[in-house]
Amino acid sequence: MHQFDHGELEAYLQAHVEGFGRLDRVEKFGDGQSNPTYKVTSGERAYVLRAKPPGKLLKSAHAVDREYRVMKALGQTDVPVPHMYHLSGEETPLGTQFLVMEFKTGVIFWDPALPDLTREQRAQVYDQMNLTLSRLHSVDPQAVGLGDYGRPGNYFERQVGRWSGQYQASETDPLPDADWVISWLAGNMVADDGASSIVHGDYRIDNMMFDPDRLEVIALLDWELSTLGHPLADLAYQCMHWRLPHEGHFRGLGGLDRAALGLPSEEEYVARYCARRGIDRPDNWTFYLVFSYFRLLAILQGVLKRALDGNASNPRDLGQMRTVIEVMAREARALATA
Secondary structure, three states: OOOOOHHHHHHHHHHHOOOOOOOOEEEEOOOOOOOOEEEEEEOOEEEEEEEOOOOOOOOOOOOHHHHHHHHHHHOOOOOOOOOEEEEOOOOOOOOOOEEEEEOOOOEOOOOOOOOOOOHHHHHHHHHHHHHHHHHHHHOOOHHHOOOOOOOOOOHHHHHHHHHHHHHHHHOOOOOHHHHHHHHHHHHOOOOOOOOOEEEOOOOOHHHEEEOOOOOOEEEEOOOOOOEEEOHHHHHHHHHHHHHOEOOOOOOOOEOOOHHHHOOOOHHHHHHHHHHHHOOOOOOOHHHHHHHHHHHHHHHHHHHHHHHHHOOOOOOOOHHHHHHHHHHHHHHHHHHHHO
16 A cells, blocks of 8 residues: 555646546555555546555566556557556655556456356357457557567567566575476477567456446456567466366366356367457467466466565465465476376
C-alpha cells in the first residue's frame, strides 16, 4: 500500500487528468500480486490508478509505462482496452510511477470452470477469449506505433535468458527441478521462425473483463509483461493454466471434465485460434508449454522474494507460495520428459 498526502494527490490529478474534480476516495483493489491498483472516485466519476509498488524492484519489472503505451496504442484497434488518461513520471505523490485509466464496469471470472454459467455460456466465454487473442496477434505493431516495442531476434531465446536471470536473482531456496528446466529449455531451444506480434504476456481469464449480459470481452487488462514476441507464447501460457490443478491455490482445469462443462479441449482451442489467424498448427508444442510453466514459476518466485522483503502488493502465506512454485517446477520437468 502506498503512503500519500490526500491534498497533494488531488492537486496532482486535477493538474494532469482532464476534467478531474475533487478526490473523494482511493480504494485499493484486493486482488493482484504485482502492480498495486486503486479505484479513484471523484464525484460521480471513477478512475483506475495503477502504480509501481514501493521498495526496491527487479530491473525492468512493474513497467506501468509499458502498460500505458500498449493500451493507448491498442485503443485504435478492435482489441478491447480501457481508455488511457495519464502516465506520470517517477516523482509523484505516491512516490512511484503510475498510470490513470478508465474504470470499466463488467465481470471478471476468477474460476476458469465458470461454475455459475450454463454450458452454452461457458462455450461463449472461451470463444470470446480465443477471438480476442487472435485479434491481438493480428494487429500490425508498426501501424499502431509499436514497431520498437520489443527487440529483434529469437524471442524465446531472449525470454529464457531473461527469466532464468530473474529467477536466479530472486531465488530463496534451492530448487533442483527449476534448475533442470532452465537447462532443458536452453538445450531444446526452438528456432526463430520469424513470427512476431504484440504479446500480452499474462493471457488468462482473470486478466480480462466481460460484459455480464453479452459475455463479450470489454477489457483486456494487466499488460506489464507485454512486448513484441512470438504469438505462441500467449497461446501456450493460457493452455498451461488449464493444465494446472483445479484445487488449492491453482485456478486451472486439470482433472475436470471439459466436455461435460461445455469447454473446448486444448486441441480444439488451439485449432480454432489457428483457423482464425490462418496459420498451421504449432510444432514443438511441448517446448512452448514447458517455457510457460517456467516463466510463471519465475514470476511467482519474484513475488515470494518481494513478500520476504516486505514489498509484495498482496502477500500470501509464504509456505503455500513455496509449495506452488515447487509443484510448477516438478510439473514442468515431468512434461518435458513425458
